[in-house]
Amino acid sequence: MKRGDNGPQVKTLQYKLRKVLNRSLSIDGDYGPSTEKAVRLFQDLYSLTVDGHAGSKTQAKLDAVYKAMFKQNSELLHFGKRRFVVFVDAGHGGIDEKGKYVTPGKRAYHKDERMHERGHYYEGFENRLIAEGFIEACTAAGIMCVRTYHPYKDTSLSDRTELIRSWLRRGYYGYLHSFHSNAISSSNSAAKLDATRGYMVFNTRGNNFSDKIANQHFRHVKETVGDAWKYRTQTSSDGDVDFEVNFQILRETDLQEFYWFGAILDEWGFHTSKTDTKFIIEPENRIKRIQACLKTARWVKKGLDEVINP
Numbered sequence: 299m300k301r302g303d304n305g306p307q308v309k310t311l312q313y314k315l316r317k318v319l320n321r322s323l324s325i326d327g328d329y330g331p332s333t334e335k336a337v338r339l340f341q342d343l344y345s346l347t348v349d350g351h352a353g354s355k356t357q358a359k360l361d362a363v364y365k366a367m368f369k370q371n372s373e374l375l376h377f378g379k380r381r382f383v384v385f386v387d388a389g390h391g392g393i394d395e396k397g398k399y400v401t402p403g404k405r406a407y408h409k410d411e412r413m414h415e416r417g418h419y420y421e422g423f424e425n426r427l428i429a430e431g432f433i434e435a436c437t438a439a440g441i442m443c444v445r446t447y448h449p450y451k452d453t454s455l456s457d458r459t460e461l462i463r464s465w466l467r468r469g470y471y472g473y474l475h476s477f478h479s480n481a482i483s484s485s486n487s488a489a490k491l492d493a494t495r496g497y498m499v500f501n502t503r504g505n506n507f508s509d510k511i512a513n514q515h516f517r518h519v520k521e522t523v524g525d526a527w528k529y530r531t532q533t534s535s536d537g538d539v540d541f542e543v544n545f546q547i548l549r550e551t552d553l554q555e556f557y558w559f560g561a562i563l564d565e566w567g568f569h570t571s572k573t574d575t576k577f578i579i580e581p582e583n584r585i586k587r588i589q590a591c592l593k594t595a596r597w598v599k600k601g602l603d604e605v606i607n608p
């Protein structure tokens with residue numbers, strides 16, 4: 299196999315490279331530049347001729363390393379009963395120990411409003427409030443959560459995805475729920491800034507498990523939060539309500555080596571809209587949003603438990 303090849307045998311190669319090199323590599327069946335780079339790295343590490351071609355020698359070595367590391371030990375990678383877990387992510391940093399907001403770009407000022415502090419809406423702070431509330435609600439309902447974000451710092455995406463991967467590799471299963479709010483450019487007119495509103499749910503492209511979670515979650519939000527809010531849907535691409543975009547957090551966490559793992563991202567309104575932010579920070583509305591998320595956690599758990607942990 300070499301650059302330009304594609305098909306299931308490339309997928310197998312990519313899967314093994316990913317496990318052995320312990321780094322993210324898309325398992326798409328296309329022998330492109332990143333696959334070639336991974337082959338070169340493997341060849342370099344195992345003193346093979348570094349040509350980026352997965353020839354018979356390279357494949358034999360890769361098989362041997364893979365088998366030694368994973369095949370015999372795969373039963374040891376998890377112990378006891380497998381368990382459902384929700385990975386909870388909150389976008390951007392929060393407010394540090396000195397009281398400073400650490401992600402300056404992700405906030406909005408709404409004159410004459412109290413918001414979080416003197417008229418400022420801090421996205422990362424609010425994302426954390428709802429994420430923490432969701433974790434509390436899940437815990438009370440007997441659903442285990444793993445927090446992927448730092449209390450206030452902006453941590454790197456690779457730190458967060460590796461944390462998730464390490465749990466999944468040990469047999470835990472579940473999905474990622476990431477909390478955000480949206481924004482448009484502050485150079486828009488005041489009227490447009492306020493009028494651009496609405497809740498959106500995002501997941502990765504294609505018809506996959508994340509897609510199912512996103513659609514079900516959208517229904518939960520609508521029935522729980524109700525008609526007092528505005529909802530934005532994308533009907534152009536595949537006919538369902540979720541937005542399918544290449545958000546890095548979703549692309550990286552929609553881990554292809556765990557086919558039953560999904561990732562969704564909520565944009566709880568636009569923080570550039572005064573109307574939306576007033577709605578978002580209202581405690582009763584926050585509780586409703588958490589209840590909607592809990593419904594989704596229960597729904598995903600039930601579905602996965604039936605398949606993985608009957």
Ligand SMILES: [Zn+2]
Nearest residue numbers: 389421478479
């Ligand atoms: Zn955000």
